[in-house]
Amino acid sequence: MPTVKLGLIVFLAVVTVVFSLLVAAYTHRMTLADWRPLPEPWLLWPNTAILILSSVGLQWARVAANRGRIDGVRVGLLAGGGFAFAFLAGQLLAWQQLAALGYFAATNPANAFFYLITALHGLHLLGGLVAWGRTTAKMWRGSEVAELRLSVELCAVYWHFLLLVWLVLFGLLLFT
Amino acid sequence: MAFFVPTEAEHVAPAEVADVELYHPKSWWTRYIFCQDAKVIAIQYAITAGAIGLVALVLSWLMRLQLGFPDSFSFIDPGDYLQFITMHGMIMVIYLLTALFLGGFGNYLIPLMVGARDMVFPYVNMLSYWVYLLAVLVLVASFFVPGGPTGAGWTLYPPQAILSGTPGAEWGIILMLVSLALFIVGFTMGGLNYVVTVLQARTRGMTLLRMPLTVWGIFVATILALLAFPALFVGAVMMLLDRILETSFFMPAIVEMGEQLNYAGGNPLLFQHLFWFFGHPEVYIVALPGFGIVSDLISTHARRNIFGYRMMVWAIVAIGALSFLVWAHHMYVSGMNPWFGFFFATTTLVIAVPTAIKVYNWVLTLWRGDIHLTLPMLFAIAFIVTFVNGGITGLFLGNPVVDVPLSDTMFVVAHFHMVMGVAPILVIFGAIYHWYPLVTGRMLNETLGKFHFWVTFLGAYLIYFPMHYLGFLGVPRRYFEMGETDFIPQSAQTLNEFITVVALIVGFAQLVFLFNLVWSAYKGRVSGRNPWRATTLEWQTPDFPPRHGNWGPTQPVVYRWAYDYSVPGADQDFLPQNLAPDQVTADNRHKDLPDGAVQPAE
Numbered sequence A: 001m002p003t004v005k006l007g008l009i010v011f012l013a014v015v016t017v018v019f020s021l022l023v024a025a026y027t028h029r030m031t032l033a034d035w036r037p038l039p040e041p042w043l044l045w046p047n048t049a050i051l052i053l054s055s056v057g058l059q060w061a062r063v064a065a066n067r068g069r070i071d072g073v074r075v076g077l078l079a080g081g082g083f084a085f086a087f088l089a090g091q092l093l094a095w096q097q098l099a100a101l102g103y104f105a106a107t108n109p110a111n112a113f114f115y116l117i118t119a120l121h122g123l124h125l126l127g128g129l130v131a132w133g134r135t136t137a138k139m140w141r142g143s144e145v146a147e148l149r150l151s152v153e154l155c156a157v158y159w160h161f162l163l164l165v166w167l168v169l170f171g172l173l174l175f176t
Numbered sequence B: 001m002a003f004f005v006p007t008e009a010e011h012v013a014p015a016e017v018a019d020v021e022l023y024h025p026k027s028w029w030t031r032y033i034f035c036q037d038a039k040v041i042a043i044q045y046a047i048t049a050g051a052i053g054l055v056a057l058v059l060s061w062l063m064r065l066q067l068g069f070p071d072s073f074s075f076i077d078p079g080d081y082l083q084f085i086t087m088h089g090m091i092m093v094i095y096l097l098t099a100l101f102l103g104g105f106g107n108y109l110i111p112l113m114v115g116a117r118d119m120v121f122p123y124v125n126m127l128s129y130w131v132y133l134l135a136v137l138v139l140v141a142s143f144f145v146p147g148g149p150t151g152a153g154w155t156l157y158p159p160q161a162i163l164s165g166t167p168g169a170e171w172g173i174i175l176m177l178v179s180l181a182l183f184i185v186g187f188t189m190g191g192l193n194y195v196v197t198v199l200q201a202r203t204r205g206m207t208l209l210r211m212p213l214t215v216w217g218i219f220v221a222t223i224l225a226l227l228a229f230p231a232l233f234v235g236a237v238m239m240l241l242d243r244i245l246e247t248s249f250f251m252p253a254i255v256e257m258g259e260q261l262n263y264a265g266g267n268p269l270l271f272q273h274l275f276w277f278f279g280h281p282e283v284y285i286v287a288l289p290g291f292g293i294v295s296d297l298i299s300t301h302a303r304r305n306i307f308g309y310r311m312m313v314w315a316i317v318a319i320g321a322l323s324f325l326v327w328a329h330h331m332y333v334s335g336m337n338p339w340f341g342f343f344f345a346t347t348t349l350v351i352a353v354p355t356a357i358k359v360y361n362w363v364l365t366l367w368r369g370d371i372h373l374t375l376p377m378l379f380a381i382a383f384i385v386t387f388v389n390g391g392i393t394g395l396f397l398g399n400p401v402v403d404v405p406l407s408d409t410m411f412v413v414a415h416f417h418m419v420m421g422v423a424p425i426l427v428i429f430g431a432i433y434h435w436y437p438l439v440t441g442r443m444l445n446e447t448l449g450k451f452h453f454w455v456t457f458l459g460a461y462l463i464y465f466p467m468h469y470l471g472f473l474g475v476p477r478r479y480f481e482m483g484e485t486d487f488i489p490q491s492a493q494t495l496n497e498f499i500t501v502v503a504l505i506v507g508f509a510q511l512v513f514l515f516n517l518v519w520s521a522y523k524g525r526v527s528g529r530n531p532w533r534a535t536t537l538e539w540q541t542p543d544f545p546p547r548h549g550n551w552g553p554t555q556p557v558v559y560r561w562a563y564d565y566s567v568p569g570a571d572q573d574f575l576p577q578n579l580a581p582d583q584v585t586a587d588n589r590h591k592d593l594p595d596g597a598v599q600p601a602e
């Protein structure tokens, strides 16, 4: 296994612990008397779809890289990154909607958890976008597909992981 | 023991990886400051941790002065005292011990001991140090902000940690939480390196079960830290939000100074669970590297192979795993379902089993060994004794019935200082005396070292033994002064004075040690290569002390485990791990090895 890939896997294990603890704290805090579930903004649905598209884009790039097709890599990377930015913008909008309705972090623990969870998830995606940016820059400078393959693959894995985390968190928010 | 008779037939499983691409420092800045060589990063970590540790040491003097001679120091008020214990505890546990063991020893020893050229992600490794430094600076900044550092106790329990009655509630607590979060981010960067380097960058022949126990200890401790620190991270972030945005993750409804605060409904116990889910493994994060290092020190300095190597490895792994199942033994007095108490008491006792195995194996290694009472050996033995001591009082405290009356007394303070204060520090000293020649090419001064050892070792016992007794009397922990009580006799105060005097003397001995570190770097006796005649790879580098890239043109090939001391039939009492089987007895061995690669210094 490539060393960086193992590095990524270990890192994902750490991130998994972070989010699991958050979920554990959430499910515990939920049982206390003052918990008022907050109405999830509808925007989260399109955002989720956008995040899925983002993952698809990177998967596309990954497959193209394996087949040695640079144009596919380019399309996939740009689409994946673009959708990721759109997702982040959408999340910010969702925050705004909530705030406009008076759901501030301090008003109820459910709100506080919502902001905390989405913020942490967003920050992780932002970190991923740094790696994505470096890969894209490398592509722009005209690297061979073979040189890009690993970076693209790692981005795709990270993206799928964050998508999975998001689906779990979103499910948690929806059903509680 | 399958490995200690070297046979040619033994298969050498190659763990080959493509050479790490080495960066080449181009300027003074990239060579000494923004350096990516793990050895330089290790020194940076060690110096920073030592410097901040000195702050914690000075704080302990101030606390001891106050406890020994209450009413004599007008510049220490009760609030200051709380700030001192908090900063002292947090610095010692996290910023000194964790950083020094993993960032310091981990960085220096892992690549060398597994025969790698460097850590696998040198750039990230460098960042790790700079983020750590930033965390330390943020922590230090809290001494200078209005209100001073937090006085919440190193456990930072809410709600009191962020209420205005606690010193440092304005800024101190914020900086503390930010600093912790930074530390964790920085540590994660380093931790990825340590784990992946061990898994991927071992040289040919270095199977996992040939690694020195030092590497095993640091490796498993790093995994623990990677899994445990997130709990502290989550707790710190949530508390930060409670403090800044007035959310109520942990904060219940509270009336403070007649005023209803904006908090409601939160659960302080949730923080305690998060904190101790990190806090207990933390004990082993500083203990496991110590276990590993001690194993190597006694084996080398008693010229015996470590007894039960595989058992030692499994014990390290088992202790690591179990340490995630005992955290609530720190919460017996917080109130819990008796069945939980029973569960956690049981797991706590179970963890003693692998720990005891390690102790037996150390003793059996020493048994009939050719014990050289060198400084590293003295410190290693002192560690074993001290760890057993602290471990036994830990078994007492693991039982709720014993813990409840002793909780929050000086007995607890004595217990944890023995087991996670004194014991790890003793290993660190032993390790420094052992590896100093590797880093500097010179020996630390022996006389100063003996002085340092005896004063520290005996002093620690004079400080902490009486403290257990104070705990039995009921002297509470975290108290500025005892005041008038019926149940604590006047003699307790005399004892406190005594402890303070000894603590100051022990503190002075540490200054002597510091002097020794600096002085010997210039004036110490030149050690020659491999002065302890050790088998492990870090002593077998072509350049001594090792240079950037560690191994010159070719990485070493490993033929045996790390403990071939006094092997029957061999003509010297140690066989370096990279000594080829056909070289073991040949008379002309020294001739055809690269210049002095295994030549012991006389």
Ligand code: HEM
Residues within 6 Å of the ligand: B060, B061, B063, B064, B085, B086, B088, B089, B090, B092, B093, B097, B152, B153, B154, B155, B413, B417, B420, B421, B422, B425, B476, B477, B478, B479, B503, B506, B507
């Ligand atoms: C010369 C060595 C040391 C001396 C004299 C010393 C002294 C003290 C004193 C007087 C206290 C406060 C007791 C109280 O009133 O509750 C304390 C607390 C503490 N010390 Fe040390 N200490 C030393 C070394 C260490 C080391 C090496 C560690 C590393 C683990 C450590 C960890 C702690 C912790 C965690 C606390 C608890 C802080 C709290 O209650 O929040 N100490 N120490």
Ligand SMILES: [Cu+2]
Residues within 6 Å of the ligand: B279, B280, B283, B326, B327, B329, B330
């Ligand atoms: Cu514990």
